[in-house]
Amino acid sequence: MSKWGEGDAVREVEAGLRTGGFVPVETLTAPSFVTGVDFSDHRNFWEHGYPAVMVTDTSFYRNARYHTPEDRADTLDYVRMAEVVKGIHCAVQAAARR
DSSP states (O other): EEETTTHHHHHHHHHHHHOOOSSSOOEEETTTTTTTTTSTHHHHHHHTTTTOOOOSSOOGTTOTTTTSTTGGGGOOHHHHHHHHHHHHHHHHHHHHHH
């Protein structure tokens, strides 16, 4: 997910996720006034002029335990998390080659 103007970065990360892992990938590039587009740490990069995207499983929209006392290590899906890390690794490698 990212704001308008970050489409190239979104496509690079999407390609890496599709290449490196088996997790389903959906993308959204939207104006910053769309709820949720700036809900994470990437917003701070935008504020300083750096391109950034958010990789998310939609956090609290999908996981009622997100950022609550019930959000514990034993409730996380480490297999899928590892697949996301593999995909991000592929995206970073592709970006480094250009």
